[in-house]
């Protein structure tokens with residue numbers, strides 16, 4: 206196993222506030238690794254430290270064999286970075302934006318047009334090459350941003366919540382492109398707060414309050430969850446939820462259509478019977494079924510969020 210990124214004890218403080226707290230990371234090359242976490246959990250701050258743009262308060266970072274931030278200049282041309290904000294020029298056309306990026310990445314003159322044409326085709330922008338970037342839809346802007354970030358064929362792509370402004374169809378297409386890039390040999394690190402996106406990653410880390418709460422493959426995280434998931438059917442589920450969540454043994458309860466999804470601590474050996482014995486009237490005539498955990502259950506469990 207070769208690592209594209211490894212970090213040890215990575216920490217970043219802003220004054221007294223610890224935005225990222227002693228984070229260890231091992232990211233295998235040619236895989237898609239996800240950072241899953243709520244707003245403010247430290248995802249962007251971590252990505253910025255890995256690019257070398259932000260200096261850590263403590264810790265060691267090695268990216269593509271380089272010591273970061275010391276060797277960030279050598280990393281710059283091997284890295285593609287897409288930030289949350291659209292970082293291209295609204296008053297330049299699609300083609301002009303890519304030409305500008307070609308200069309930033311020092312692409313040799315004879316290759317520039319060929320490379321831009323190839324990107325315009327891959328990202329479905331060739332018919333619109335003269336359009337101003339400022340007039341593009343959310344999906345088109347995002348495709349242009351990815352075309353720009355990959356123009357120089359980087360070995361590593363860091364994507365900070367790249368799909369927050371696009372519709373589900375464009376998100377799906379975007380992920381297909383990420384898998385193509387990964388198949389071609391790129392390592393991709395992507396931050397998201399969408400569960401379905403996190404589930405597509407080979408491995409992921411769940412962050413909250415700047416601390417890594419868990420990491421592993423989605424499958425492994427679901428298998429390792431230290432809680433049982435039950436589904437309870439019937440009526441008046443909102444009232445039942447209120448009663449259940451008052452007890453510490455119930456980690457969370459969330460209504461999903463005609464069912465209540467309940468996370469119960471693993472400390473109980475027979476949680477179905479326990480529910481029936483604690484609330485004999487409320488549980489009468491209801492089906493209580495044990496189901497497989499989802500990544501959302503893992504997330505709720507790890508981050509201690511009581512989802513409603």
Ligand SMILES: Nc1ncnc2c1ncn2[C@@H]1O[C@H](COP(=O)(O)OP(=O)(O)OP(=O)(O)O)[C@@H](O)[C@H]1O
Pocket residue numbers: 219224242243244245246247248249250251366
């Ligand atoms: N330059 C800064 N000065 C002070 N605090 C900062 C700075 N940058 C980030 N923070 C704080 O650090 C915490 C983590 O922010 P960060 O942007 O890394 O989170 P995030 O997980 O990427 O969230 P989001 O999805 O909202 O971008 C937040 O509380 C944020 O306010």
